[in-house]
Amino acid sequence: MLGNYRVIDLTDRRGWMAGFLLAQLGCDVVLAEPEEGWERDHWFEAYNRGKRSVTIRSAADVNELAADADFVIDCGATGFPMDLAKLRSDNPSLITVSLTPFGDDGPKAAWSATDLTLVAASGQMICNGDGDRPPVRISIPQAWSHASCQALVGALVASDERSRSGLGQHVDVSAQQAMSETALPANLHGPAGLAPQERMAGGVQQGPVNLRWTYPCADGEVVITVAFGAMIGPMFQRFMDWMCEEGACDEATRDKDWVDFALHIQQGTETLEELARVMDLIADFAADRTKAEFLKESLERGLLVTPVTDLADVVESEQFEARKFWDEVEGIRHPGPFIQASETPLRRLDAAPRLGEHQSNVDLPREPPSEIPEPGNETKTNRPLEGLKVLDFSWVAAAPLSTKILAYWGAEVVRLESVTRPCLLRGALGHRDDVPDQENAIGWHAVNANKLSLAINLSKPEAKQVVLDLANWADVVVESFTPGTLESMGFGYEALKEINPGIIVLSSCVFGQTGPMKNFAGFGNLAAAVAGFYDITGWPDRGAAGPYMAYTDYTSPRFTTAALLAALDYRRRTGKGQYLDFSQAEAATHYLTPGILEYQKTGQMPTRAGNADTEMVPHSVYPCVGEDQWCAIVCENDDQWKSLCVEMRRHDLADLNLEERSQQAETIDEAIAAWTQVQSPGGLQIRLQRHGVTAHMVQNTGDCMNDPQLVHRDHFPWVPHPEARQVMVDGIPHRLSRSQGGFDWAGPTYGQHSMEILEGILGYDGEQIAELAVAEVLE
Secondary structure (H helix, E strand, O other): OOOOOEEEEOOOOOOHHHHHHHHHOOOEEEEEEEOOOOOOOHHHHHHOOOOEEEEEOOHHHHHHHHOOOOEEEEOOOOOOOOOHHHHHHHOOOOEEEEEEOOOOOOOOOOOOOOHHHHHHHHOOHHHOOOOOOOOOOEOOOOHHHHHHHHHHHHHHHHHHHHHHHOOOOEEEEEHHHHHHHHHOOHHHOHHHOOOOOOOOOOOEEEOOEEEOOEEEEOOEEEEEOOOOOOOOHHHHHHHHHHHHHOOOOOHHHHOOOOOOHHHHHHHOOOOHHHHHHHHHHHHHHHHOOOHHHHHHHHHHHOOOEEEOOOHHHHHOOHHHHHOOOOEEEOOEEEOOOOOEEOOOOOOOOOOOOOOOOOOOOOOOOOOOOOOOOOOOOOOOEOOOOOOOEEEEOOOOOOOHHHHHHHHHOOOEEEEEEOOOOOOHHHHOOOEHHHOOOHHHEHHHHHHOOOOEEEEOOOOOOOHHHHHHHHHHHOOEEEEOOOOOHHHHOOOOHHHHHHHOOOOEEEEEEOOOOOOOOOOOOOOHHHHHHHHOOHHHEEOOOOOEOOOOOOOHHHHHHHHHHHHHHHHHHHHHHHOOOEEEEEEHHHHHHHHHHHHHHHHHHHOOOOOOOOOOOOOOOOEEEEEOOOOOOEEEEEOOOHHHHHHHHHHHOOHHHOOOOHHHHHHOHHHHHHHHHHHHOOOOHHHHHHHHHHOOOEEEEOOOHHHHHHOHHHHHOOOOOEEEEOOOEEEEOOOOOEEEOOEOOOOOOOOOOOOOOHHHHHHHHOOOOHHHHHHHHHOOOOO
16 A cells, blocks of 8 residues: 555554554664564564664664655664754755653653553553452553554654655654543543443443443353443343343343333432343353354344454454464464455565574665655644545544544545434533533544534435535545444445545454444444453452453544544556455454464463563552552562662562562562552552653543643644533544644534535535425435
8 A cells, every 4th residue: 555665663562553553554664673683472473574674883873774765664763863854954855753651742752661551551440340340451562553553643744744745753652642532532531520440251331231241151251231222222231132032031031111210210210120130141141052052043133242262263364264364474363454455455474583594684785765755844734634634434433433533634524324323422421510412422422522513314315416526526435333334325435436546444343344244333342352352451369450441442543533534645657546345343353363373383272360470570459548549569670679679668678580580479469569569650650660660540531631651742633523512532643743633522412513525515505405405314
């Protein structure tokens, strides 16, 4: 897709994934390693396939490599000072990217961090795990993978702007902010007048109701989406029908009003005790059935149910096999292309390089990308994606979060919706001040900020021409229906390219558009379970405990945004559009690649380990003063351990090395917990950071709102809304040095921009619009 771009990758395991994905998209990625090289472990093999390796000794070596490069990615791993501004001065078209824990500036910019402390700082950890235990992370580190994918998006937004100005710029990525998106909408509870999210071990709160989703079954665990509302309630009804057929509940239970059950609890016509009884019936029903039985019935009946899979199940997935997803490298399966592209298939990448393997040929001359103009004199720009036109059919979060990113950077996004089939986000996952109005939904406000709303009932025949006119206007169409739905409405890729040959159409669903599980009905919670995330979240002595909410809804958007930007780059060069088939489950496995490789190479199955880590001890979350107050503390080396012992006045433990600390981990955790439980987490994190110990309080929604670093970087801006006046949304985790982004309004009210779209974009006159209104199209 991306053609002849050259990338200099200066990162370590914190940023390797960004360069890896650029290599999949077609870039020439040069991994610049220290002379001693990086350890060739599972992490290295996971994210350095397809790259060329050279060694560097000084900034001068980097300067030489960057002089002929299009991108440089840095995370502070070189061991010597890097002047990225000088690299851009010497090569004005160069785009530099920095991945740091908290961003390039702000009061915490110099703080040390690991995956554990970043997850603690993000607002996500407080939502993960069992309510009677400390918050817990996903056992295969995730924070830097989110940051790497954000770096990819930032680099491609900057590249899109460079295609017009000829100028590069700097991309500043905060890992804390990147991880924070996985806490949506819980991180917005505070300013919306809602209580902090409780830990539900893979379940969810819906108003006053705590819904259990994970249940033991005959040969493992299964996720059963117990939820209500206009969209999910009918699917849960089908599950209750199955239970009744099997004699697991009576007809009166089966026939309850599952669509409005949460409302009945609020009104007192149903009780929490009755809901608990039903969930106990579900638990009994699940215990007698296998994972295979649940999957079979889920596919046949259209249920929101899936087995909890481990990484062995992932590697052997028939669905992945049918779509030829895996890259086979020396007999080992690696996650392959993160998206299927009709015109420009992603590269199949070979094994990771040997140290310095390409030292002798890295300087060979190349043809620079032809579409980059000569650099101009412009220093600041308007929003870099202004002029990009997007037609958005998607709903809930996975795909809409992608179009949100485009809208933030200036794209004009027209969101189609109808009161006859409201988006799940309008009816669930939190409303301001607990007032259950569809215009009051905090998730909707955040996910659809900066989008234009056209109220249109697609079931009406007269709606078809409106959609076709919009498709003729658009550069990009994004949809997330069940496979085949768009085609059945007459809006499939083949139909749209007849009227707009350069159109780019992206389809997003759990398993992609082909394969035996293509029609699997599900959201990101089910995709997370079937992709392996549930099995590696929680405690080794308990069942799977998460992660919070619809996790692949948060891993997906950066992949799809990057694919769209790359496809636009290709269209600029060739005039050709294409069809992009995105599987949330496939792409999400890239976040688990080290564990997938570990299982295949050693036979050892990575599974949930609480907050423990094999390379660092202590590495956990400890209680502090106050209700549900915690601090994540990590000793990355012996020096940090000695500093912590000084602070705790435990000089008797200070000389323990890593092996000894690992053997005494339980005793050490008890000693630290006894010390922290009489201290405030906010003061403790500052004290430890000042003494060189990596730490961060585990932040809830209120803590995130008041975090001086997130405040400094304006991560939670207030934006106008026509009914609520102002609402808070979450921001974008990267900044650009020359280009501006921003949110001008929150997720719109139904049809808020219908007249603007019909008159201004499509040029319809009053008579045409009146005819549509009479035909009940505009609702």
